[in-house]
Amino acid sequence: MSLTRRQFIKRVAALTAAGYVGMNLPFDE
Secondary structure: OOOOHHHHHHHHHHHHHHHHHHHHOOOOO
16 A cells, blocks of 8 residues: 555544644543
8 A cells, every 4th residue: 555645644634633732732531
């Protein structure tokens, strides 16, 4: 299964955004 460059970029961007938010807005449970 191969991803196109656009799909790959979108996936990386989503993961980066999720990681950025996760590190800057820690959830206290």
